[in-house]
Amino acid sequence: MIFELCATSYCVEAASAGEPTASAEAPVDLGALPPPMFDPPAASDVEPLTIKIASRLRCPVCQGMSVSDSPSKTAVEMKGRVRELVAQGYSEKQIVDYFVARYTDWVLLEPTFADHWAVWVVPGLGLGLGLAWVASTVLAWRKSAESLPSDVGELPKDSYEERLLRELDP
Amino acid sequence: MISSLGIGLVLAGLFFAAIGSIVGFVAGARRDAWLLQVARYMAYGYGASLISACLLMMYALLIRDFSVHYVSEVGSLSVPTHIAIISLWSSLNGSILFWGGVLGVYVIGMVASLRGRHPDHEPYAIGVLLAISVFFALLVASIANPFAPTELPIPLDGPGPNALLQNHPLMAFHPPMLYLGYVGMAVPFSMCAAALLAGRLDAGWMAPIRTAMLVPWTFLTVGVVTGGWWSYEVLGWGGYWAWDPVENASFMPWLTGTAFLHSAMVMQRRGRLHNWTLALGMATFLLTLLGTFMTRSGVFNSVHSFTQSDIGPVFLGMIALTFSSSVLLLALRSHTVMPSAAPPVSKPSSRETVMLLQNLAFASFTFTVLVGVLYPLVMEGWFETRVTVGQPYFDHIAVPLGTAIVFMMGVGPVLPWGGVSEAAAGRSLLPALGAGVVATVIAAVAGIHHSMVLLALFVCAFALAANLGEYTEPVGVRMKRGEGVFTAMSNVLARGRRRFGGHVAHLGVIVATVAIAMSSAYKVEQDAVLTLNQSTTIGAWTATSLGTHEIKESNRSATVARFSLTKGGSDAGVIEPRLNFYPRMMEPIGTPAVRSSVAGDLYVSLLHVDDAAGVVSIRIMTMPLVVWLWVSPLFIILGTLMALWPERRALASASVAPAATVESV
Amino acid sequence: MKVNVPVLLGGLFITAILVAMLGSGFGHDPREVPKALEGRVAPTFSLVSTDGDPVSLADLRGKPVIINFWSTWCQPCRQEHPLLLMAPSQYPDVVFLGVVYADEPAKVKAYLKSGGQTYPHLIDPGGRVSIDYGVAGVPETYFVDVNGLVIHKEAGPIWPDLLAELVPKMRKP
Incomplete structure (x- = not known):
C-alpha cells in the first residue's frame, strides 16, 4: 500500500526516467518560474513568512536541521532563495512545491499525510x-x-x- | 608495550566476565553461597580489568603513543592535554572500550551495593550483567580493538579527534554523562531479569531495582540536557534539540526509564503492574542498545554518527538476542512474579489510574519517536524512497503529549492510592487548578498571547501548585498542632524523603517545560549583513560591527568578528562570535557568541566573512528564559539525592502507616 | 509451565520487525541525497563566467552539456579537477560548464589560475542555479543530453569510465 502511494509521487517520476522523450506535453523547465500568485507582500511580512517556510524545509547538507535554522552556506543560500520568492509574491505552497520539484519530498521535514500516512496512523493506533x-x-x-x-x-x-x-x- | 598490556587487560576482563556469568547462573540455580562469592570476585575482576584498560588508553593518548592504533587515529601532538584525554570517546573503537569500562564501574557498583542481602536474586543479576559484559569485552577484543598495534612505520603525529569534539568544554562532560546513563541501564535490566529467573519479585528486591534505575536515569537526564546545551553553544543554529536520530535514541530510554520509576511505585506500594514494570525496565536497556546501534552502525545520518564500520551487524545480532531473550523470559516466567493480593482500587479517580495514564503517555511518546526514527530507514531499505521525518513531525507529537504529562504530574500526587469519589477528587484538585488559572491570566495580561504557551503555563502552574501543596499542607497541619515552622518542615521532609525527592524532580520538569515553551515560542531571529561600524537592532539589543581578525591556536585557526553591544541604549560590552578552521575540515565550524541572563539570551552566530568586501554576515537572535533549561537537571539531581539518601533510621522512628510501608524502604 | 502466549508471540513479532527494519538500513548511505532531476529537463539559466562572458543554457540546446558544481573548499572537487581539465579535448562536441557553489569569485579565480582552466566556470549569485538543480553538496555533475534532459546526476567525483559511458547516450537525439 505504501509502495503504491509512493508509486504515485516520487517513484513514478523516477520510473519515467528511462523514456523521457515519450512525454507529449512540454516538460517543465525548473529554471523558468511561473508568475507569482500574489502581489509582493509588505516588507515587514517577508521575514516571518520566510522563517515559516524555511522551517519546513530540510537543510540538505545538515542532519535534522531546517533551512531556517542551519548556519551552513547551503542553508543560508536556500533561505535567501525563499526570502526572494516570498518578496516576489509567491505563496507558501508555491515555494514549498518549488523546492519539492528540485529535491523531491525528501526536502520536507514533515512527511505529508497523503504519501506517508503510516508514520501518522501507526502511532495513533x-x-x-x-x-x-x-x-x-x-x-x-x-x-x-x-x-x-x-x-x-x-x-x-x-x-x-x-x-x-x-x-x-x- | 601498551598495546599488549591493553589487549591483555581486555582479555582478562573477557575471561572474568565469561566465567563469572556462568558461575552466577549456576550459583542462582543451586543457591550455592560459595559459587556466588566466586561470581562476585569475577565481577570485580571484570570491572578492574576494563577500568584499567580505559585508564591505560587515556595514558596512551596522553603520552601520544602512536604505536597504539587508536592513538594514531585520534591523537595529535597539537591538541591540548584535556582534549587528548577526552579523545577516548571521540571515535568508534575508543567509545566501545569506554562503554566496557563504564560497565565495569556499574558491575562493581551493583555487587558492592547489594552487599549480599539478596542471595536469591544477586547471582542471577551478576550472571546477566556479566553476560552483557562478555559481549562488550568481546567487541573490544575483536572487531573494535583500540589497542591493536599500529602498522609500521609508526607515524610521528596523528590527525587529532573530530573537530566538533574539540570545539567546546561541554564535550568533556556530555558524553560521559550519557554513557553513564546508557550503560547503567544494564543494571536494572539484569536485576529485572534476575527477578524473573529467580521467580520472585518482592518489595525487598524491587527497592534496589528502583535505585539501580534512578542512578543511570539521573545521569541520562543530565546527559540529554547537556547534549542540548552543547548543541546550543556549538552548532550555531540557536536551538538545542533537533530531533536528530541520535538525540531521539537517548530520549527514548529516558522516557521508558521515567515511566518505570512511576510504575515501580505502583508496584511497590500497591502490588500491581508487575509485568508491565519489568517490561519497562528491560525495554529501557534494550532502547539504549538500539541507541548505541544507531550511532555506530552507519545506517543513521546524524551529527553524532561515527563513520561506517562493520560493527553494525554484530550489534544487530546482539539486539536480536537480547530482545528475544527478554521476551522469552517475560513470557515464560512472568506468572512467577504475580502478586497474591493487592489493595483494591475502588474508584477510577485514583493515583493508580493517573499512573497508568502517565505510563501510557510515556509509552506512546516512545513508540511515536521510534516510528519517526525508523520510518525513513524502512522507506529507503524496503521501498527505495527517501523521506525525512524531522522536527515539525516530532513537535506535533511532543507538544500535546508533553502537556498531558505535565498535567498528570499535578493530578497524580493529589489523588490518593485506592481512589476517592469524583467529587472529592475535584475538591482536592481545585486549589491547584485555581493557581493554574491565575498564572495563565497573569501571563495573558503580561502580554503572552501564544495559545500553546498559555496552555503550557497553565499546566505548569497547576502542577507546581499541586506538588508544592503536597509539602505545604502537611506542614500546615503540623503547625496547627503546635509545631514551629522549621520543625514542621523538617519533620514532614523526614517522613517521606523519597516522595519529596519525586516532587523536587517534578519541579525540574516544570522549570524545563516553561523554558522550552517560552524560548521556542518567543525566539526572535534576524539575519544581517554588516559593514564596518554598521549596526543591527533586535529587541533592546544593538550590535555594531567592529571588524574581524584572525587568530591561530595550536589545533585550529579562527576568524573572529567583534561586535560592540548596547542594551536599552547603555553599553553592554563586546561579543566575539567566531568561525573555526580545523586542518581536516573543509567548511569552518562556528562558535556562536551567547550572552546569557536569567531573563533570556542574546545569541549571535557568524555565518560568513567576506574580507574583500569588508562585510560580515551574522544571524542574531534573542530567546527568553533559555538558561533555565540548563538549570532544570539540578532539581532532578537534588530530587534523586533526596530519594537515595540513606533513610532507614528516619523511617524506623517514623510512625507506621497501614499495609504497604514496609515495602517502601 | 504457564506460558504467556500473547507476550511471547507479540514480543517475538515486534523483535523480528524491529530487527528487520534496522537491518534494512545496511548497504544504504544515509547521507545520500535523492536525485529529483534525472529524466527531467535541465533547468535553464543565464550566468556570467569568471572571465566575464555570459553563458545561457538555452542557447546550448542540441548539444550535450556536462555541468559540474564545485567549490575551492571541497577536497573531492580538487581531486576530479585534472580529469575535468582533460575532458573537453577528449570530447570536443560536449560543452563543459563549471558552476561555482557557495564560494567567493576571488578565490575561484585564484584557484583556476594556478590549477588550470579549459572551460568556463560560472558564478552563481545566491546559489540560485544550484538550488534549481537541487544541489546538496559538491561536487555534483549533471549530464544533459541533446534534448536538454538530465540523463544522470553524479554526486561525488566523476571518473573517466563514467564519461565514456554517458557521453554516447547524451549524443543520442
Missing part, C-alpha cells in the same frame, strides 16, 4: 490500543474491588483527616 488497555485495566481493578465484602477502598471524606493519613504514607 498505538495510542488507541494503549487507551483500551488502560480502560480495561481500570475496569478490572474496579470489578475486583466491588467483589470485596467491605468498602476498604473508601477514604475519609474529611480533608484534614485525609491529609493526616496521607502524611503518614511516605
Whole structure:
C-alpha cells in the first residue's frame, strides 16, 4: 500500500526516467518560474513568512536541521532563495512545491499525510490500543474491588483527616 | 608495550566476565553461597580489568603513543592535554572500550551495593550483567580493538579527534554523562531479569531495582540536557534539540526509564503492574542498545554518527538476542512474579489510574519517536524512497503529549492510592487548578498571547501548585498542632524523603517545560549583513560591527568578528562570535557568541566573512528564559539525592502507616 | 509451565520487525541525497563566467552539456579537477560548464589560475542555479543530453569510465 502511494509521487517520476522523450506535453523547465500568485507582500511580512517556510524545509547538507535554522552556506543560500520568492509574491505552497520539484519530498521535514500516512496512523493506533488497555485495566481493578465484602477502598471524606493519613504514607 | 598490556587487560576482563556469568547462573540455580562469592570476585575482576584498560588508553593518548592504533587515529601532538584525554570517546573503537569500562564501574557498583542481602536474586543479576559484559569485552577484543598495534612505520603525529569534539568544554562532560546513563541501564535490566529467573519479585528486591534505575536515569537526564546545551553553544543554529536520530535514541530510554520509576511505585506500594514494570525496565536497556546501534552502525545520518564500520551487524545480532531473550523470559516466567493480593482500587479517580495514564503517555511518546526514527530507514531499505521525518513531525507529537504529562504530574500526587469519589477528587484538585488559572491570566495580561504557551503555563502552574501543596499542607497541619515552622518542615521532609525527592524532580520538569515553551515560542531571529561600524537592532539589543581578525591556536585557526553591544541604549560590552578552521575540515565550524541572563539570551552566530568586501554576515537572535533549561537537571539531581539518601533510621522512628510501608524502604 | 502466549508471540513479532527494519538500513548511505532531476529537463539559466562572458543554457540546446558544481573548499572537487581539465579535448562536441557553489569569485579565480582552466566556470549569485538543480553538496555533475534532459546526476567525483559511458547516450537525439 505504501509502495503504491509512493508509486504515485516520487517513484513514478523516477520510473519515467528511462523514456523521457515519450512525454507529449512540454516538460517543465525548473529554471523558468511561473508568475507569482500574489502581489509582493509588505516588507515587514517577508521575514516571518520566510522563517515559516524555511522551517519546513530540510537543510540538505545538515542532519535534522531546517533551512531556517542551519548556519551552513547551503542553508543560508536556500533561505535567501525563499526570502526572494516570498518578496516576489509567491505563496507558501508555491515555494514549498518549488523546492519539492528540485529535491523531491525528501526536502520536507514533515512527511505529508497523503504519501506517508503510516508514520501518522501507526502511532495513533498505538495510542488507541494503549487507551483500551488502560480502560480495561481500570475496569478490572474496579470489578475486583466491588467483589470485596467491605468498602476498604473508601477514604475519609474529611480533608484534614485525609491529609493526616496521607502524611503518614511516605 | 601498551598495546599488549591493553589487549591483555581486555582479555582478562573477557575471561572474568565469561566465567563469572556462568558461575552466577549456576550459583542462582543451586543457591550455592560459595559459587556466588566466586561470581562476585569475577565481577570485580571484570570491572578492574576494563577500568584499567580505559585508564591505560587515556595514558596512551596522553603520552601520544602512536604505536597504539587508536592513538594514531585520534591523537595529535597539537591538541591540548584535556582534549587528548577526552579523545577516548571521540571515535568508534575508543567509545566501545569506554562503554566496557563504564560497565565495569556499574558491575562493581551493583555487587558492592547489594552487599549480599539478596542471595536469591544477586547471582542471577551478576550472571546477566556479566553476560552483557562478555559481549562488550568481546567487541573490544575483536572487531573494535583500540589497542591493536599500529602498522609500521609508526607515524610521528596523528590527525587529532573530530573537530566538533574539540570545539567546546561541554564535550568533556556530555558524553560521559550519557554513557553513564546508557550503560547503567544494564543494571536494572539484569536485576529485572534476575527477578524473573529467580521467580520472585518482592518489595525487598524491587527497592534496589528502583535505585539501580534512578542512578543511570539521573545521569541520562543530565546527559540529554547537556547534549542540548552543547548543541546550543556549538552548532550555531540557536536551538538545542533537533530531533536528530541520535538525540531521539537517548530520549527514548529516558522516557521508558521515567515511566518505570512511576510504575515501580505502583508496584511497590500497591502490588500491581508487575509485568508491565519489568517490561519497562528491560525495554529501557534494550532502547539504549538500539541507541548505541544507531550511532555506530552507519545506517543513521546524524551529527553524532561515527563513520561506517562493520560493527553494525554484530550489534544487530546482539539486539536480536537480547530482545528475544527478554521476551522469552517475560513470557515464560512472568506468572512467577504475580502478586497474591493487592489493595483494591475502588474508584477510577485514583493515583493508580493517573499512573497508568502517565505510563501510557510515556509509552506512546516512545513508540511515536521510534516510528519517526525508523520510518525513513524502512522507506529507503524496503521501498527505495527517501523521506525525512524531522522536527515539525516530532513537535506535533511532543507538544500535546508533553502537556498531558505535565498535567498528570499535578493530578497524580493529589489523588490518593485506592481512589476517592469524583467529587472529592475535584475538591482536592481545585486549589491547584485555581493557581493554574491565575498564572495563565497573569501571563495573558503580561502580554503572552501564544495559545500553546498559555496552555503550557497553565499546566505548569497547576502542577507546581499541586506538588508544592503536597509539602505545604502537611506542614500546615503540623503547625496547627503546635509545631514551629522549621520543625514542621523538617519533620514532614523526614517522613517521606523519597516522595519529596519525586516532587523536587517534578519541579525540574516544570522549570524545563516553561523554558522550552517560552524560548521556542518567543525566539526572535534576524539575519544581517554588516559593514564596518554598521549596526543591527533586535529587541533592546544593538550590535555594531567592529571588524574581524584572525587568530591561530595550536589545533585550529579562527576568524573572529567583534561586535560592540548596547542594551536599552547603555553599553553592554563586546561579543566575539567566531568561525573555526580545523586542518581536516573543509567548511569552518562556528562558535556562536551567547550572552546569557536569567531573563533570556542574546545569541549571535557568524555565518560568513567576506574580507574583500569588508562585510560580515551574522544571524542574531534573542530567546527568553533559555538558561533555565540548563538549570532544570539540578532539581532532578537534588530530587534523586533526596530519594537515595540513606533513610532507614528516619523511617524506623517514623510512625507506621497501614499495609504497604514496609515495602517502601 | 504457564506460558504467556500473547507476550511471547507479540514480543517475538515486534523483535523480528524491529530487527528487520534496522537491518534494512545496511548497504544504504544515509547521507545520500535523492536525485529529483534525472529524466527531467535541465533547468535553464543565464550566468556570467569568471572571465566575464555570459553563458545561457538555452542557447546550448542540441548539444550535450556536462555541468559540474564545485567549490575551492571541497577536497573531492580538487581531486576530479585534472580529469575535468582533460575532458573537453577528449570530447570536443560536449560543452563543459563549471558552476561555482557557495564560494567567493576571488578565490575561484585564484584557484583556476594556478590549477588550470579549459572551460568556463560560472558564478552563481545566491546559489540560485544550484538550488534549481537541487544541489546538496559538491561536487555534483549533471549530464544533459541533446534534448536538454538530465540523463544522470553524479554526486561525488566523476571518473573517466563514467564519461565514456554517458557521453554516447547524451549524443543520442
